[in-house]
Amino acid sequence: MKQRSSPLNHASAPRPHHFGFAGQLGLLALAGGAPAMLAASCWVWQQTWLIYPKLLLCLLFGLAWLGAARAIYKRAEFHLQTIGNLVEGIAGGDYSHRLRRAGPDDLLGLQINQLVDGLHRQRLQAKEAMSLVDSVMQGIDVAIFAFDAQGHLQLANPCALSLLGQPSSAVIGRLAADLGLAELLNADTGQLSQHVFPGAAGLWQLRRQHYAVESAAESAVEGREHTLLFVTDLKQVLRGEEMQAWRRLLRVLSHEVNNSLVPISSLSDTLRKSLASMHSKQVDANNEEELADLDEGLSLIHERAIHLAEFVRRYAQLARLPEPHKRVFDLAGLLRRLPTMLPQARLQLSLEAKDSPAGEAPHVAALPPELEIPFFGDPVQIEQLLINLLKNGIEADGAPLELRSQLQPLRLTVLDQGIGLANPDNLFVPFYSTKPDGGGIGLLLSRQIAEAHQGSLILQARGTARGCAAILSFGNTHQAALAGQQTSD
DSSP states (O other), rough: OOOOOOOOGOOOOOOOHHHHHHHHHHHHHHHHHHHHHHHHHHOOOOOHHOOHHHHHHHHHHHHHHHHHHHHHHHHHHHHHHHHHHHHHHHHHTTTOEEESSTTOOHHHHHHHHHHHHHHHHHHHHHHHHHHHHHHHHHOOEEEEEEETSSSBEEEEEEHHHHHHHHHHHHHHTTTTTTOOHHHHHHOOSSSOOOEEEEEEEEEEEEEEEEEEOOOOOSSSOOEEEEEEEEEEHHHHHHHHHHHHHHHHHHHHHHHHHHHHHHHHHHHHHHHHHEEEEEEHHHHHHHHHHHHHHHHHHHHHHHHHHHEEEEEEEHHEEEEEEOOOEEEEHHHHHHHHHHHHHGGGOOEEEEEEEEOTTTTSOOOOOOOTTTTEEEEEEEEHHHHHHHHHHHHHHHHHTOOOOEEEEETTTTEEEEEEOOOOOOOOGGGTTTTTTTTOOOOSSSSHHHHHHHHHEEEEEEEEETTSSEEEEEEEEOOOOHHHHHHHHHHOO
16 A cells, blocks of 8 residues: 655654554564574574574574564554554645555555545535535625624624624624623514614514534533524515505506596596587576586596596506616716706715714715715616705705715715604605605605615704704625626626
């Protein structure tokens, strides 16, 4: 049994356990050859030869005996050292070496090579499984936290980091209590939980799963129990179901209402024309007054039928929002066009500084004219979204407006100086509006556009300042999509 040439084959340091086994084989070879050596020596001395030939033959027999024992010892030591080097390479993750079999009956070499091949396949499968798990964790929209037995955070996927509002380097290794997650680790997973994270707030579904991790100093039985915490944002799921219900309802209403409005509008218009022709004929004073009342009533029916048809047409947009045609474009260039498009907003474009201290008001400056902000999305829909937010601020008597940009993570904030939020709970309820001429779909359509671009839209009071802040955020999911698109381009 021989081995292919490799650095592992020429280790010079002897191994004590190899030498012991090889030495035992050498001693056994000496003991096994001793009777033959004794018999040969007796036979030589019984001959009538001279003394010198007898001594020479005994010396040759002795050298052959010792040489055979040494050869067996060296051969055993070589094979054991070769196998030891191979095992050492496997332990270090090197599966490129194999034993070269001496013949078809060399079962040991065959079995060792099969073992190395099997371990190599298992390692490749483990790497593929870990790569798959990592891809799933990076792309899944469920926040995943992994804690050790002492409650230190060991792992957090991008969605989890987005909730914490911090990079991985700032949270890994910290206690759950320091991150504000101790309550979730002990919460009842059978109920929905209200929780405010630094990066989001809402209604969450919690799931916990325990797994054992064995360290080098622990046995498999004594492996310490770690905890996986899954946090699912139910707000987005429920909102999707809500939108699907509204869309189905709108389709039915649009169909049924339009089927009734078309004949009503047509008949009322026909009757008005008939009344107009009757006015040209000779009628008495009483009939003329009645005809005037009928004409006024039919005019009102015709007018309201037209208004109702327009109402249904506008709200049917909720059920027909097209899929965005996404591409990479310069968001900063789009922002610079907005002041010209809406001069009544008296819009100021500003940029938050990256080094703003935590807990203090952000440092802002005018948006640099040379700045470019790559964005992966539909420029038409994003422009419509921003126009809707600016119009809301204008209609709330909030001019002048400010559109503040933050780059990492990407966030756009529209700040107005208006009357604020009258009823925050109904902001995104379809058809609800506090404005006399409001339709109640602008904010809802805006939020749909934001979510179609892996973003979110929230409206909140400005705190100590007067007015409202509309915050448009794009997290890690959008950044990953942008990076992937730029790479493919």
